[in-house]
Every structure is written in structure tokens, then in C-alpha cells.
Amino acid sequence: MSSESSKKRKPKVIRSDGAPAEGKRNRSDTEQEGKYYSEEAEVDLRDPGRDYELYKYTCQELQRLMAEIQDLKSRGGKDVAVEIEDRRIQSCVHFMTLKKLNRLAHIRLKKGRDQTHEAKQKVDAYHLQLQNLLYEVMHLQKEITKCLEFKSKHEEIDLVSLEEFYKEAPPDISKAEVTMGDPHQQTLARLDWELEQRKRLAEKYRECLSNKEKILKEIEVKKEYLSSLQPRLNSIMQASLPVQEYLFMPFDQAHKQYETARHLPPPLYVLFVQATAYGQACAHMKSSQPPRQDKTLSVAIEGSVDEAKALFKPPEDSQDDESDSDAEEEQTTKRRRPTLGVQLDDKRKEMLKRHPLSVMLDLKCKDDSVLHLTFYYLMNLNIMTVKAKVTTATELITPISAGDLLSPDSVLSCLYPGDHGKKTPNPANQYQFDKVGILTLRDYVLDLGHPYLWVQKLGGLHFPKEQPQHTVIADHSLSASHMETTMKLLKTRVQSRLALHKQFASLEHGIVPVTSDCQCLFPAKVVSRLVKWVTIAHEDYLELHFTKDIVEAGLAEDTNLYYMALVERGTAKLQAAVVLNPGYSSIPPIFQLCLNWKGEKTNSNDDNIRAMESEVNVCYKELCGPRPSHQLLTNQLQRLCVLLDVYLETDSHDDSVEGPKEFPQEKMCLRLFRGPSRMKPFKYNHPQGFFSHR
């Protein structure tokens, strides 16, 4: 209808194109109101409500006209056409109105839209602005919070407290009058002061560093100096050795000894220390001799220190060793399967293993004979053993009967009563022995040495019988308390054995060696002679018929030595069985007699034989001779000869038998018989030289 409307429009509306017309419309609005018909301006003037009413009216009219037309058409007739025409023209007008209204409506709509669009655009712009601003606000807020949260580094610095600050800081920094009121200034001032202080300290630090450098350099220099000194000192020490020897002050030697001593196991160490101390003390006491010359006791350490050190290797090394040894063991087991016995043997050897170091003591006696004692420590059994050897200044010819006197096995037996050294003194060892099948240590003493009780005491080891302890530790005081007695006993032992040794040589030749100072114990003339002196075995002694009393009294142990002496005069033969206790000469030898003369007489059938035994056994103290009473045995033998003389000469003559007495009485006796037992006069009185009764 637009083209229609445009046609119907009066040429008031200049319209070439739609768009430019509209564009021009705005201008034309402003140019001429009367010339141009601007519908847009009309819109503004007209009331939309009235237009709407007009629209409704028009529509109604149209409807009416149509209806009339309809009616007219339906009635038909000639005038109808004019009416219709009329009506058609009316409706055309109405149509035109409607079209205008439509245009207006469209224009209004467009306007409205435009307005809305504009407003919307404005609103959008504002909205955008708002968003921008909000965003900025948020940003600023964030910044603010950041700023507020910002911890200035200065707060991390531990500043000195206010009081200190005001005290210490110089006034130009502290500026008290300003800073007191203003915290900001105060903080600034404090920071300044801090800076100042730090600068000073940094200065000091640099100084100190440089000092330190200097001092280090000095130290270096001195160290070099010292290290250059060491070889010089060594050479001086070497040079001084001859001087030391000359002055008998072997410091170097002693020092070396002490070095090795550090590797000794505790009991050997105790022994070493105590023995050295004792040796030095003894040397000190003998003031008449040049100092430290009288070395009656010298102590030395023998053995391999490296092995001793090897016992205490750190675990890594020992592991390596173990793996090596394992490898070795594997090899050996591949080659040859060790039998159970061999394994047991190895275990035994392991159990009885000795510490590689040993302490050697040399006891020198007056006659220049030396007792060499070597002390070992059995590590697994925690006991000490000793091996002994006696050397003399001159070569000894051992008489046959003296074989056992100085033998290393028995020379130290029973130093203290009952200490035979064949059993281990540590009761805990028994359980260890049971594991590896060792019955007793006796089988091994020849190899290992004897575990005497005094040896344990010298090493400070004490094994109490009542309460066996788990670990027995070496104790110095125990060793010290026993040292002197034991050393003295050892010396007396060696000397008495050597004396016996000499005496035996003489006895075997039938001579009883009586020293001049013991001659007073005997009369000048002794006719009975010793013809035989032999050693007999313990079993043989037990078998003799006249020794039963001694055996029953428990005096014939297997630690003793047994001898048989034969004294003769004429047809009379006197056998004497001698028990020699290892503790000779403090424990006397015991004699048992058997006389073969006019029958066999022993102490069981002849009281006088008993009296003779008593003279020799019980009254031995008279026969001891001068200390150290080494003459006891020989004096006893000599007295035996005298007693036999008396016995034979005082024999009461049997009147019924013819012939003279075999032994005329030469001894001077006051009385021949005395007392209810009718004893013979066996007691010799010196210097009168007569015999009497006790």
C-alpha cells in the first residue's frame, strides 16, 4: 500500500528515495515548516491515544461500510452502484486514514525504538563507566591493602630498645626533642643509629679478620718450627742413650716398655705395674749399692704388639677379615672335610688361646742364679699361667736323684700349701671346658704353663669360691698385697732347690755334706754311713709297709717328692723313706725307718725306732741350722746316722747268746734306759758330748 499511498499523496511530499528523504527530513524540518510535510514532526504533535481511537473508529467505519456494501451488493439494484461507489470512496478514505495511521504508528514505533536505543546506549555507557570505576576502585583497594600490609624491612630489624637507644645513641642521631613526639622520626632515628652501629661493627669485623689472618700466619710459622724440632729431639734422645746406660737410668727403655704395656690385657698389666713398682722399691732399699744397680727383679714384656693390636680391630676391618677367612674356610672345606675331632680340636685351641703378649720376670738370687718366670694370659678363660725356668751362674750337673728338683714343671709346685697348679682356678671355666670336651687343664699345663693361685693373685684376679662372679676384674690392691710375699717365697724356693741340688750330688756319693756351723749338732765320730740315696716314685712309697702311718695322716700327696736312703753299719741296715714336701725347708722332710738287724724293726714293733723317727721328724727345728735353713735335710740324715750308732751300741746284751757285742759302746751315755718305755738316749748334748734322754 505504500506505493499506493505515495501515489495518492499530494506532491506536497517530495520523495525521491526513501532514505535520503528521511535524511533530508531532519534538515527540512528545520528549513521550512510549511513547505514540507514532515510526518515525523506530525507524530510529535498528535496524541497517540487519539490516534488509537481514530484507528478504532476507522476500522469500525470500514467494517460498517463493508457491511453496507455487502448489503447493497446483496440487494442489488441500480442505485446501488452509486452507493457502493460512495461507500467505496469512503472506504478508500478510510483506508487512507488507516495507512496514515499505520505510518504514524510505524514512525512512532521507530522513534520509540530510537529513543530507547539512545537511552540504552547511554545507560550502557554509564554502566561501562561504572564498571570501570568499580574496577579501578577494586584495584585501588587492593593496592591500599597491599600498602597497608606492606612490612617495611625496617621492622624486621631488631632495633635496640628505646631506653638503650636514647642512652647510647649520640645526640645528633637521636635528636630526642624531635623523635620523642614523632614516632616516625623516632623510628627513623633508630634506624639511623642501627645503621651507624652496623657500620662500626662491620669495621671491627674487618679488623678482626685481618688480625686473625695475621695470627694464623704466625701459627703456621711456629708449627713449622716445631715440626722441624722433632727430628732434632729424636736425635738427641738417641745420643743420650749411652749416657742413660752409664747412669743406669734407662728412661728410654722404660718408656718403650710402658708403650707396649698399654696393649697388655688387664691382669698382665696389673702384674707388670706391680712388679715394676716392687722391683724399683727393692732397688731403692738397698742404699749401699749404686742406685738402681741391684736389679733383683727385672720386668720385661715379650710378644708381638701388632698381634695384640690386631685383637681389637674396628668392625669394618674385621668384617673384611671374616669374609676373607670365610673364603679361606670354604676353600679348605672343599678340599678336605674336617672331621668332628679336628673341629673340636680347633675349638679347644681357640678356647685355650693365649694373648700374644706375655710378661717376663727375672728374679735374681744372691748366688747369681736366676729364676725366669713368663706369665701368660689365657683370654677366653680369664686366667693367667706361668712357665718357670731356673738358670744358674755355672753349669749344673744334675745328679740322678735331683731330676725333678728344678724341672720347670714342678719347681714352683705348692709355693703356697695346696697350690699345685694343675686345675684351673676359675670355676666358670668348667662350663666352657664341658662344651669343647676338655676334662681338665692338667693335660695342657706343659704347653700353657701352670695356673697357680698366686699367679692369679699377682694379676689381681680373685675367684671367690662362695659366690662365683660373672666377670672377674683385675685388681691392683690384691696384686700389691701378695707381691712381696710371693717374691720372697719364690726366691727361697729357688735357693732351697739349688741347695738341695748340690746336696743331692754329694748324697749320691755317700757323703752327707754337713756344714761347719752345723757340726756342733753331732758328735765328732759318726760310724754309720749313708750308702744309697735314690728317688722313688709316689706309688712305690705308698706300697712300703712301714709308711702306712704317714699315708693315713694325709702327708703323702702326689705333689711331694720321695726318696729312699740307706744307712749301714756292720750288719745293720737302716732304710729311710723320705717325703720331701715342695715347701722345703719351711715344711720338714718326713722320715720313716725300717731297721734290719736281728730281725726287722719298724715303728710298729719297736718303740726305739719310733723314738728315732721322732728325733728326726718332730725335733727338726734344732736341725734347721742357720737361716735360710737349707741344711735341714743333710742334718737330718746326719742325725739319723748318729741315732743308728746309739741304737746299735746301746743294745742290751743278751746274756744267753754267746760272743761279744757286735757294736761296742763308744758313745758316752748317762743312762741307757729311762722311763716306762725304756728309751735309748738319743739326745746329743753339745759341747759335753754325751747322750741323754729327752
Next chain:
Amino acid sequence: MERAVSYAVPLGQMEVFQALQRLHMTIFSQSVSPCGKFLAAGNNYGQIAIFSLSAALSSEAKEESKKPVVTFQAHDGPVYSMVSTDRHLLSAGDGEVKAWLWAEILKKGCKELWRRQPPYRTSLEVPEINALLLVPKENSLILAGGDCQLHTMDLETGAFTRALRGHTDYIHCLALRERSPEVLSGGEDGAVRLWDLRTAKEVQTIEVYKHEECSRPHNGRWIGCLATDSDWMVCGGGPALTLWHLRSSTPTTIFPMRAPQKHVTFYQDLVLTAAGNSCRVDVFTNLGYRAFSLSF
């Protein structure tokens, strides 16, 4: 072969010496206390040991009960003889007789009440006293021994009243004949002499060894032991043990024993005798028949 078990205790010097002493000890004399509870024994070392008989013989006796209650050194020489009076123990050995109070004797450190020495002729050697004899009627003590004399000592005054001489060798033993106060003494000279106490003279001498039946020359002639029963006497020693009738001085029975006898007593009608060298105490009837023997 089983060996004799040796003592577990290690023997030091002291123990060895004591063991040797014990082995060579001889007990010469003994005496029972008047109350009968204690026994005193004297040995050759001059020691006297007092044993408690009641403890040792009781049913609860232990080893310790058989040890002496107290031991002390009484004499320097052997204690050859001991007798007990009702209050004292008299011991004699080398020339002296000492008296001890039984009441005090159990205390340690007991000292002798008195000691007396009979007047000896010789001073070179102090003779021993081998026998002590109490004469209750006179309250005196007879001592005899090495100087071949019998000395009588009055127990109250302590004075030596008599000295009976006659033996030519030392006297071994004494015996008292109750009815007539006579003392018999036997000695080394082989004679048994009878002494009258009132007259202090020797009334009879029996030289045993001269009788062939009983003499045993190889043993010697010494008389070691004597016992008398007033009419009868038993003596032995070197010669054989013989029963004598005193009035007639004849040997009636000779007891068949080889060893020289050391002790003999009469007990009722029996003769008990012990030899020092054997372990037996033989019991005989008067007729010489050996009834039985007590043996250790």
C-alpha cells in the same frame, strides 16, 4: 688300686708339724677324775689333755666330743704317771710332781697348785718319776723312778719323809699291799722288792729273772708292771707274766704271752693285762687260762 684319700685341706707348716707330733705321740699315763666325768691323759711332750667322758660316751657324741676339752703344757718332759686324789690330780714326769685342782683344771691357763721335787742324789741329770702311788691311810704319796729310790711325800705338808733305797736300777712300777702297809716296787734291775712302810725297810726281794720258768733273757730282765692282791702278785715285763705267791715267793702260773707286758691289774678273780705293742687286753683266770681278749 684305690689310694688312700688325702685330706682336702692343704697342709701348711703348722698342720704338718701337728700331724707329725700326733704321729709320734705316746700317752704314758691317765687318770679319771673323782667325779668320774673326766679323763686326764699325759703324753710324752709333757702335755695333759682333759677329755669329757660323759660327752664322749653319751648317745649324742660327735667327733668334737672325742677331742679334749682342754690341753695344757704341764711338764717340760714326758708325763710318766698320774694319780687322782679326791680333789687333786697329781702328775709326775721329769723329776717333779705337780698337783692340779680338778675343779680348776678345766679353765684355760690353769696353774699347778704346787710342785715338789724329791731330794735327788745326782744333779747331772734329773731322774724321771715313773710311778706314783697313793697311800690313803697315811695320806701320803710314794714316788719312784730314775734315781732307784722310793720317796714318800706327805700330802699335807709336802715334806719328803722317807727314801727307800735298794734297787740297783731305776724303778718302773709300784703296787700297794693293802693289808699290811707294804709297797711293792719293780725295776729295771729285774727285782721286785717289798717295803714295809712303817719300818721303811725292804722286807722281801724277788728276782724274777733268776727263775728259769719265767725268765726271757732275750727280752731283758726288767719288770714293767706289777699288780698285787695282798697274797698274790702278778708281774711281767722282760720276763714272762707270772703269778706269784708272795708268802712263798714262788711263781705259780706263767701266762703264755710273747710280748713284754706293760700293764696288769687284778680284777676280782681275773687278771687283766695289756701289752704296749699289741692291740689286745687279755683277760686271764688265776690259773693261767686265757678267758678272752679285748681287742681294739
